[in-house]
Amino acid sequence: MNERIVFADLAGPVERDRAFTPDEDQWLTLLAAETRPDQFTLNLAPSCASADPQPILERQLDGSWRAGRYVGELRRDGRILEIRPRLGIDTIAAWASAALNLHTIPRAAEARGSSTLIAELTAALWRTALTAAARHGMPSFRTHQRHVGAAVRGRLDLPGTVALRAARSPFVASVERAKLLGNPVSQVIVAADQVLDTLLRHRPGWRGDRVDEIVPRLRTAVGGRPRLPSRRDLASVRYTPITLPYKRVADLSWQIVQHTAPDASPTDERTHGLLIDVAELWELFLLHCTRRATTLPVTHGTQHHVPTPLLRSARHPAAVLGRLYPDILIGAPEEPTAIIDAKYKPLNDRRGVDREDLYQLNAYLAAHNAEFGALAYPALDRQPPPAIQQRNPWLAPQNRVMCFTQLSIAESSCITDLAGLLMARNADTLEFDRNGYPPGGVS
Known part of the structure; x- marks a missing residue:
């Protein structure tokens, strides 16, 4: 049986009194050094956070280990690293349902396990992508x-x-x-269906009616156990505008099979598994809540196709340095009235605001000529807000306003918090209560 080492994201081991043996410490060292998070992270949607991967594990100055912002499982050499969400399975499942419009992540909360959450979320994403791609026909x-x-x-x-x-x-x-129909795309879809069916323990109904209609036809064309195509095979497929959505399905399917089912992998990689970037999910969840909190246009930074550069060459205006992609732009994308940057990390008096985050927000405001910006952190506990939040709002040069605030992790309350934050910004005088929350905030 595989030995399991359990961490909480952005924290240490769940068993706080556990002392790692030299062999376990060496295993964690190799895993941290040789594992790139982007190879194992499930691609939820385009996001600013996903473009800036962080280490899966880090050794602290005192020699202890701390997990990064990912949750899920990685298997290597007979051991399993499990990283559980510190906010709970229910919260992560609810964020995914709201942010990605996945209305069914069945039993994720009941199972109380990271592996089940990963399986349910992966299946929901795969099912949604395949159903959307098949809207105009089969992958012929x-x-x-x-x-x-x-x-x-x-x-x-x-x-x-x-x-x-x-x-x-x-x-x-x-x-x-x-x-x-007998092509690499069909092969990888059928292979992913087999893996997901195994992960979900052959539960009836997980595919949905449309996928139940599609997969048997593909299986007839490529066989019950098709060979997993290589990346080169998939890259050789020539998509038309109608079949282009199948590229997303093929990439996701290949990732599912490659990193979830080691026996089906054509490589000799020692590490297998799938992770969810919770920082990415928090960003997408905030984007969803912001769109419901205001009637103003809301633009996702990664989908703003004309990014504002930080620097432009005086001699060669086309040459730029430092493209800026704020998480959330409120108002006209070219001249936003407010900018919100999602930060999935604790906001407390000991940590405060990271210097790079502070400089980043100030650069966003200056480059976009926006008058209001906020760093939005999840409210991780019910303790009194830290001093930096109680002193909101903060004034930057040119009288630009900044706020550092914790937002509720529940959808309805988060929408209320954001509506109050934007309402306070639009008022003639910025009003915040003694805890640094705007009127109407319930965090």
Whole structure:
């Protein structure tokens, strides 16, 4: 049986009194040094956080270990590293449901386990992506098939026919460009379906009606246990505008099979598993809540196609340095009235605001000429707000206003908090209570 080492995200081991053996410490050292989080992190959606991966594990100055912002499981050399969400499975499942419009993550809260949450969320993302891609048809792609026979199918293959006649064959060679379901995309979809079905313990109904209709047809075309295509095979597929959504399905399916089912992996990688970047999920959750909290336009920073550069060359105006992608822009993207940057980390008096986060927000406000910005942290406990929040609002040069605030981790309360924050900003005088919350905030 695999030995399991359990951490909480952004914290140390769950068993706080546990002392790691030298062998376990060496295992954690190798895992931290040789594991790139972007290789194992489930791609939820485009986000600013995902573009800035952080270590999965870090050794602290006192020699102890601290997990990063990811949750999930990694398996390596007979041991399992499990990182549990410090806010609880229910909270992470609710964020995913709200942010990604996944209305069903069945039994994730009941199971009380990170592995089940990962499986349920992965299945929901995969099911949603496949259903959306299949809206305009099956993943059929044109390919060249060579035929030898008495009749021409497609166009005549002259060199092939000459070779046949030289061999005294009465047949002709031809090449047909046909649309086939038997292709790498179908293969990887069927392989991912098998993995997810195993992870969900063959639970009836997890696929949904549309996927239940699609997968058997693909299985007929590629077989019950298809070979997992390589990345090169998938890259060779030529998508049309109609079939382009299948690229997202193929990439997600390959990631599911490659990192969740070691026996199906064509590589000799020692580490397997899937992780969720909770910082990315917090950003997407805040984006969802902000859109419900205001009638102003809300733009996701990664989808703002004209980013504002930090520096521009005086001699070559087209040359820029330091492209700025704020998490959330409120108002016209070119001239936002407010900027919110999501930070999935504790806000407390001991830690305070990280210097790089402070400089980053100030750069956002200056580059976009916005008058109001906020760093938004999850309210991790019910302790009194830290002093830095109680002293909100803060004034930057040119009288730009900054707030450092904890927001509720529950959807309805978070929307109320954000509405109050934006309402306070729009008022002639900024009003905050003694705890640093705007009017109406309930965090």
